[in-house]
Structures are given as structure tokens and as C-alpha cells.
Amino acid sequence: MTQLQVTDSANLxxxxxxxxxxxxxxxxxxxxxxxxxxxxYLVTTFVFYxxxxxxxxxxxxxxxxxxxxxxxxxxxxxxFTIHATIMIFLWIVPAGTGGFGNYLIPLMIGAKDxxxxxxxxxxxxxxxxxxxxxxSSFFVGAAGSGWTSYPPLSLINGQAGEFIxxxxxxxxxxxxxxxxxxxxxxxxxxxxxxxxxxQMPLFCWAMLSVSALVLVSTPVLAGALILLxxxxxxxxxxxxxxxxxxxxxxxxxxxxxxxxxxxxxxLPMFGMISDILPVHARKPIFGYRAIAYSxxxxxxLGLIVWAHHMFTSGTPAWLRMFFMIATMVIAIPxxxxxxxxxxxxxxxxxxxxxxMLFGMGFVSMFVIGxxxxxxxxxxxxxxxxxxxxxxxxxxxxxxxxxxxxxxxxGLYHWFPKMTGRMVNETWGRIHFALTLIGFNLCFxxxxxxxxxxxxxxxxxxxxKFAGLNLMATVGAYILxxxxxxxxxxxxxxxxxxxxxxANPWKALTLEWMTSSPPPVENFHExxxxxxxPYDYGIDFExxxxxxxxxxxxxxxxxxxx
Amino acid sequence: MQIPTIDESKTALNxxxxxxxxxxxxxxxxxxxxxxxxxxxxxxxxxxxxxxxxLTFRAVAPVWPPEGTPERELLLPGINTAILxxxxxxxxxxxxxxxxxxxxxxRTWFLITAIMGAIFLAGQVYEYSHLEFGLKTNLYASTFYVxxxxxxxxxxxxxxxxxxxLWRSLKQxxxxxxxxxxxxxxxxxxxxxxxxxIVLFLLLYIL
Ligand SMILES: [Cu+2]
Numbered sequence: 022m023t024q025l026q027v028t029d030s031a032n033l034x035x036x037x038x039x040x041x042x043x044x045x046x047x048x049x050x051x052x053x054x055x056x057x058x059x060x061x062y063l064v065t066t067f068v069f070y071x072x073x074x075x076x077x078x079x080x081x082x083x084x085x086x087x088x089x090x091x092x093x094x095x096x097x098x099x100x101f102t103i104h105a106t107i108m109i110f111l112w113i114v115p116a117g118t119g120g121f122g123n124y125l126i127p128l129m130i131g132a133k134d135x136x137x138x139x140x141x142x143x144x145x146x147x148x149x150x151x152x153x154x155x156x157s158s159f160f161v162g163a164a165g166s167g168w169t170s171y172p173p174l175s176l177i178n179g180q181a182g183e184f185i186x187x188x189x190x191x192x193x194x195x196x197x198x199x200x201x202x203x204x205x206x207x208x209x210x211x212x213x214x215x216x217x218x219x220q221m222p223l224f225c226w227a228m229l230s231v232s233a234l235v236l237v238s239t240p241v242l243a244g245a246l247i248l249l250x251x252x253x254x255x256x257x258x259x260x261x262x263x264x265x266x267x268x269x270x271x272x273x274x275x276x277x278x279x280x281x282x283x284x285x286x287x288l289p290m291f292g293m294i295s296d297i298l299p300v301h302a303r304k305p306i307f308g309y310r311a312i313a314y315s316x317x318x319x320x321x322l323g324l325i326v327w328a329h330h331m332f333t334s335g336t337p338a339w340l341r342m343f344f345m346i347a348t349m350v351i352a353i354p355x356x357x358x359x360x361x362x363x364x365x366x367x368x369x370x371x372x373x374x375x376x377m378l379f380g381m382g383f384v385s386m387f388v389i390g391x392x393x394x395x396x397x398x399x400x401x402x403x404x405x406x407x408x409x410x411x412x413x414x415x416x417x418x419x420x421x422x423x424x425x426x427x428x429x430x431g432l433y434h435w436f437p438k439m440t441g442r443m444v445n446e447t448w449g450r451i452h453f454a455l456t457l458i459g460f461n462l463c464f465x466x467x468x469x470x471x472x473x474x475x476x477x478x479x480x481x482x483x484x485k486f487a488g489l490n491l492m493a494t495v496g497a498y499i500l501x502x503x504x505x506x507x508x509x510x511x512x513x514x515x516x517x518x519x520x521x522x523a524n525p526w527k528a529l530t531l532e533w534m535t536s537s538p539p540p541v542e543n544f545h546e547x548x549x550x551x552x553x554p555y556d557y558g559i560d561f562e563x564x565x566x567x568x569x570x571x572x573x574x575x576x577x578x579x580x581x582x
Numbered sequence: 583m584q585i586p587t588i589d590e591s592k593t594a595l596n597x598x599x600x601x602x603x604x605x606x607x608x609x610x611x612x613x614x615x616x617x618x619x620x621x622x623x624x625x626x627x628x629x630x631x632x633x634x635x636x637l638t639f640r641a642v643a644p645v646w647p648p649e650g651t652p653e654r655e656l657l658l659p660g661i662n663t664a665i666l667x668x669x670x671x672x673x674x675x676x677x678x679x680x681x682x683x684x685x686x687x688x689r690t691w692f693l694i695t696a697i698m699g700a701i702f703l704a705g706q707v708y709e710y711s712h713l714e715f716g717l718k719t720n721l722y723a724s725t726f727y728v729x730x731x732x733x734x735x736x737x738x739x740x741x742x743x744x745x746x747x748l749w750r751s752l753k754q755x756x757x758x759x760x761x762x763x764x765x766x767x768x769x770x771x772x773x774x775x776x777x778x779x780i781v782l783f784l785l786l787y788i789l
Contacts, residue, residue, distance in 0.1 A: 136613045136617060137613075137614070137617055140617075198621075198624045199621075201624075202617055202620045202621050202624070203617075205620050206613050206616055206617045206620060209616075210611075210613045210616065211613075236620065236623050236624045236627070237623070237624075237627055238627075239624070239627075240624045240625065240626075240627035240628040240631060241627055241628070241630070241631035241634075243628050243631075244628045244629075244631035244632045244635065245631065245635075247628075247632075247728070247732070248632070248635065248728065251724070251728060255717060255718070256718055257717060257718055257724040257728075258718070258721065258724065259635070259639075259721070259724060259725070259728075264718075264721075265643075265648065265720060265721050266639075266721060267638070267639060267642055270635050270638050270639060273634075273635075273638065274631055274634070274635060277631070
């Protein structure tokens with residue numbers, strides 16, 4: 022069936038009149054258009070990413086030499102604490118869910134907007150104040166007990182900074198919950214007539230799983246932080262052992278959110294990759310249902326493994342056994358995804374553009390992070406490397422090699438749709454090469470450092486670790502430099518890049534069936550579901566015949582009848 | 583050719599007619615009640631998290647409540663609980679009334695619900711002022727105040743919602759049997775607050 026021709030001609034007739042695009046001021050106001058909000062999320066969070074990155078560069082500068090010679094130890098603690106908080110709560114979570122979720126979900130399911138557009142705007146406008154609040158805490162001595170904020174340390178480490186940290190995270194968490202309500206209702210109730218759950222693109226499945234996870238887990242973090250703030254401000258002793266409290270209860274509540282949080286940070290990228298790889302490999306996705314259901318499985322299993330972060334917190338042996346096994350079980354749905362992606366690109370006609378390169382980078386880097394994850398899940402190994410750089414290496418392979426590579430892949434893939442312009446591929450590839458090299462140079466050595474016993478979160482270290490640390494610092498600088506071509510490329514292409522057609526990748530999902538950028542309310546005419554989202558290469562384009570829409574419709578009716 | 587996504591009812595000709603009819607007035611059907619229920623799942627998880635914390639504190643402690651915690655009066659909280667549970671039935675009467683287009687009766691029932699909520703809160707404040715332990719006395723006292731206080735905040739918010747509905751119902755024709763989202767939202771929220779209290783009451787007073 023000649024899907025592409027049909028949808029092109031049926032839906033793009035009046036591109037010029039509605040595609041005004043131009044007014045940039047809407048991005049600075051209270052817009053209820055999900056596409057504007059999505060871009061607001063992406064740009065805002067990217068700015069925070071740069072700030073968080075600058076903090077990481079400062080941390081690596083301190084660690085370039087064994088002595089504490091760049092900043093004070095207290096400031097170093099604040100740097101890595103705020104670095105992690107920004108990267109998690111102000112970059113990966115809001116960019117993956119808020120940014121891409123908002124931009125793509127209504128387009129992919131053929132809706133005009135989200136279910137609750139105003140609520141959506143409110144959720145976004147909690148992000149900038151949350152971020153500014155967090156950064157402002159540097160004026161009073163920012164929180165320095167790590168992003169985990171474990172009591173009793175967080176209770177004795179500078180009250181004002183810690184309190185601001187709590188407020189900021191509560192605000193950002195609320196934003197995330199409101200976003201999830203919107204996603205869930207939109208996905209379940211606003212799909213195009215005729216689109217069942219199993220005709221949704223896999224990104225939508227991922228977002229369904231993420232939203233459920235956010236709704237169930239984030240509130241528990243809020244509960245923990247409420248109790249923590251009472252300890253901090255009112256002098257209660259929920260988590261303070263000197264007053265009869267129990268710090269381990271905080272750890273349970275914290276990780277009940279923060280383990281699922283790693284899936285909140287990776288599942289949207291799983292979804293994006295599942296949508297990007299088939300397009301640029303020109304092959305149907307391998308195992309649609311397997312990928313869709315494994316997202317749900319991950320989100321369920323993700324809720325019952327949190328205590329693997331607490332193997333050294335006095336957790337009883339039988340409980341550690343349970344959490345170890347449950348954690349390892351997650352490797353199964355994750356492995357299913359990885360094999361599906363590999364099978365998807367296997368034998369495909371790969372177009373190695375920036376989006377595809379980052380997509381493949383995502384899969385390979387994430388596998389390394391996944392493997393070290395299985396090692397950490399095993400209790401004996403974990404006890405040995407707990408709180409060492411091995412953990413730092415693992416989490417960065419998952420969150421940077423995974424999530425950030427995935428975000429870049431998504432940015433390159435949907436850039437033409439969002440801006441109506443093509444991005445420069447050469448500079449995109451240079452960006453990819455620099456990112457891949459810098460990333461591995463920075464984080465690969467940390468595995469060895471961790472196995473040799475270098476503790477994390479300490480400004481000084483044994484001089485015998487100096488060589489590998491210098492290497493990591495050089496890698497971090499390359500990573501910092503790597504963002505420059507990206508920023509210049511993105512800004513330049515957005516303003517002057519060649520105009521993008523409606524469907525530059527010849528993709529089959531609905532967001533490509535409208536103009537680039539799409540008009541307000543998305544589709545010039547109600548979109549029609551002609552094809553599954555991944556039917557690439559199936560009976561593709563019959564040569565040399567042009568049929569009118571009516572003829573094709575008649576043909577479809579015969580097929581169905 | 584794979585055609586799982588196409589069937590008769592969805593092909594363009596039938597579909598467009600329906601879509602046009604629907605898009606004339608409202609963009610899409612009203613999903614707000616569903617949204618509120620989804621949001622209340624999240625709200626419920628905050629309480630579940632706090633309950634779990636309470637139960638863990640309790641399980642780990644050698645004696646619970648810790649030694650020296652003064653005995654608590656059960657009569658007042660018992661009456662309070664009965665009032666709150668009863669108010670759930672009262673508010674439902676209001677909902678039924680609006681579905682029968684009887685706005686006057688909706689107002690009466692909602693006003694009674696708000697008064698019952700206020701009595702509950704007053705009872706709570708009275709209990710606070712007569713308890714022999716304070717926020718920082720011990721772990722039990724702290725959890726007691728934070729849990730009941732957090733729930734009390736929700737009762738406050740619920741009363742505000744009900745008053746909001748009352749205010750809006752003064753406008754002629756604002757609520758009708760067809761159009762009563764606010765009424766339903768307030769009712770669902772009130773039931774939620776009620777159910778949370780029942781669990782809370784069992785945990786803190788009975789068990
Ligand atoms: Cu975990």
C-alpha cells in the first residue's frame with residue numbers, strides 16, 4: 022500500500038496558510054499548546070543541563086589532582102550534590118517526560134492537545150522557579166549531603182541549604198506528578214478513533230509505563246521529604262537516631278521513589294529509541310508487543326527492588342536475597358528490549374545520521390551500564406564496591422550513556438518536526454564523536470578506580486589513583502566541549518537551516534503526517550490511521566502509479582470487506 | 583498487506599462525519615473526573631508512604647507507643663470519625679440532587695457537609711489542645727501530629743472545594759443534571775479524605 026503518498030497529499034494541502042511558526046514570544050509566556058510547552062521544557066532543561074554540567078566540570082577539576090586544591094571541601098560537597106539534583110530533577114526527568122512526552126504524545130496519537138492543557142502549562146511553570154530556588158541556595162550554603170540527602174548527615178549539614186533543597190525537590194516532584202496525570206489520561210482517553218493500545222507507537226507505551234511509575238512512586242518521596250523537613254525545622258526525630266528515630270526508614274522511602282526514578286529517567290528514552298531505530302534502519306520494529314509489555318514489566322518490577330541500594334544498611338540477609346533476585350529479574354525485560362533493537366537494525370538499510378548514531382550509541386553504552394548494574398545487584402559484589410567509583414561509573418553509563426544519548430537521539434530525530442528546519446548532519450556527527458569519546462574517557466576509568474577502592478563523594482584521594490583521575494578529568498572537559506557544536510548547530514539550524522519537509526525521514530508515525538512544524542491543534546485535517554507505526558518495507562510503494570485518494574480509499578474498503 | 587489498523591468504521595468517509603459533529607462544540611469529551619481520580623492515586627500514595635513509615639517505626643520499636651506516652655481519650659475521636667463518615671453520605675445526597683436538576687437541595691446537602699467537616703476540624707483542634715503530649719514528645723507523638731495534621735490539611739482543602747461549589751451554585755444555571763463537574767469533583771475528593779481518615783483512625787487509635 023502506498024501509505025506515504027496518500028497521507029502526504031491528503032494532509033498537507035494547506036500547509037502555507039496555517040504554518041505561521043514565527044512568533045518566538047509564545048515560548049516565554051503561559052502557552053497551553055502542548056508543542057510550545059514541550060519545547061519550553063526541552064530548552065529550559067537543556068539550560069539546566071549546561072549548569073549541571075558546569076558543576077560536574079568543577080567537580081572533575083577538583084579531582085584532577087589528589088589534593089583538595091580547587092574549592093573548599095564544603096563547596097565541593099555542594100557541587101556534586103547540586104550537580105546530581107539538577108541532572109535528575111531538572112534535566113533528565115523533565116526533558117524525557119515533560120519535553121518529549123508533551124511534544125510527541127498528542128501528535129503520535131492524533132489528538133489536538135493534551136487532556137488538560139492548562140494543567141500542563143502549570144506543571145511546566147513549576148520547573149523554572151524550582152531550578153532557580155535550588156541554585157539560589159548557593160547564597161546560603163547549598164545542600165551538601167549528596168542528592169540522597171540521607172539523615173542524620175543532612176540534618177547537621179547546613180539547615181538553610183537543605184531546606185531549600187527539599188522545597189525545590191517537592192516543587193519539581195509536584196510538577197512531575199501533574200505531568201503524569203496528563204499523560205495517562207491523554208494516552209488512555211484521547212487516542213484517534215481506530216487506534217487501539219496496540220497501534221500506539223512504542224514511545225506511547227513507554228510513557229504509559231512511566232506515568233504510572235511517577236504516580237505511584239513520586240508521592241512517597243514527597244512523604245519522606247515532609248518528614249525530613251520536620252526533623253530539620255521543627256526538631257522532631259523521625260529519622261534522627263539520637264531522638265529515637267530511624268534513618269533507615271528514610272532510606273526505604275527515598276529509594277521507593279529513587280529506584281523507580283531510574284526507570285522514569287530511562288523508559289522515555291527506551292520508547293524514543295524504539296521509534297528512531299526502525300525509521301533510520303527502514304525495517305519494522307522487531308517484537309512490538311515484547312517491547313511494549315516489557316516497559317510495563319519494568320515499571321512493575323521497578324517498584325519492588327528499591328532495597329538493593331541498602332545492602333549495607335543493615336538489611337537482613339533474607340531480604341537482601343529477595344531484592345537481589347528481584348533486581349536481576351529486571352535484566353530480562355531490559356534484555357528483551359536490547360535484543361529487539363539489535364534485531365531491528367540487523368540487516369537494515371542504515372542511514373547513519375546523527376539521530377541514528379546517538380540511537381546506536383545509546384544501545385551500546387546502555388548495555389555496559391546494564392552489565393555493571395547486574396554486578397551491583399549481586400550482594401557480595403555490592404558490599405565490596407558500595408560507595409566507590411564503580412557505582413559512579415555504573416550510574417553514568419546508565420544515565421549519561423543511556424538517558425542523555427537517548428535525549429540527543431530524540432533531539433536530532435524530531436528537530437525537523439519541532440522547528441521546521443533540518444539540522445546540519447556533519448556537525449551532528451562531530452558532536453556525536455566528541456560525546457562518545459569524552460564520555461568513555463571520563464567514565465570508563467571509574468570502573469577500575471572503584472574496584473581498587475576509591476570512595477565516591479570525597480574531594481581528596483590516594484595519590485595512586487592520580488593517573489586514571491586525570492584521564493577522567495580530560496574526558497569531562499571533552500564532554501564539556503562537545504556541547505558547543507551542538508548548541509551552535511541547533512541554534513543556527515533553527516534560524517537558518519534548510520526548510521524541512523513534513524516527513525524528511527519517511528517515517529510512518531502520525532507526527533510526521535502533518536506539516537513541520539505542525540499547526541496549532543496539530544493536524545490540518547483529522548488524521549487517518551493508514552498503517553501500523555512500524556510497517557517499514559512492507560509492500561512498499563508500487564512503482565510508477567499515481568492514484569487519487571478516492572481510488573485508494575475504495576481499494577482499502579475492498580481489502581477490508 | 584497488513585491491515586490490522588483499518589476497519590470499516592474507521593475509514594475516512596464514516597469517520598469524518600462523526601468527527602465533524604463532535605468537533606463543533608467541545609474539543610473532546612470531559613475527562614476531568616478521570617483526571618482527578620488519577621491525581622488522587624498519587625495523593626493516596628503520599629498517605630500510604632506515611633502509613634508505611636508509621637508501621638515500620640512501630641514494628642522496630644520495642645514498645646509501642648513508647649513508654650510514658652499518656653493514654654488517649656477515644657470518645658471524641660470516635661464521634662469525630664462517625665461525623666466524617668456520615669458526611670460522605672450527606673455529600674452524596676447533594677450529588678444525587680444535582681443529577682435530578684435540584685440545585686436548591688444540592689446547596690442544602692453541601693452546606694451540611696461543609697458544617698460537618700468544620701465540626702470534625704474543630705474536634706481535632708480541641709483534641710490537640712487537650713492532649714498531654716506535644717509534637718516532639720516521642721516518635722509516636724510526632725507521627726500522630728504529622729499524620730493527623732496532614733489529613734486535617736486535606737479536610738480544610740475539601741471544605742474549600744465544597745464552599746467553592748456552593749458559591750458557584752448561586753449563579754443561575756451553573757450546575758445542572760448535565761453539567762456538574764465541580765459537584766462531582768468535590769464529592770470524589772471528600773470520599774477520598776474520608777477513606778484516608780478511616781485508615782488513619784484504625785492505625786493511630788485502635789491498633
Ligand atoms: Cu536501584
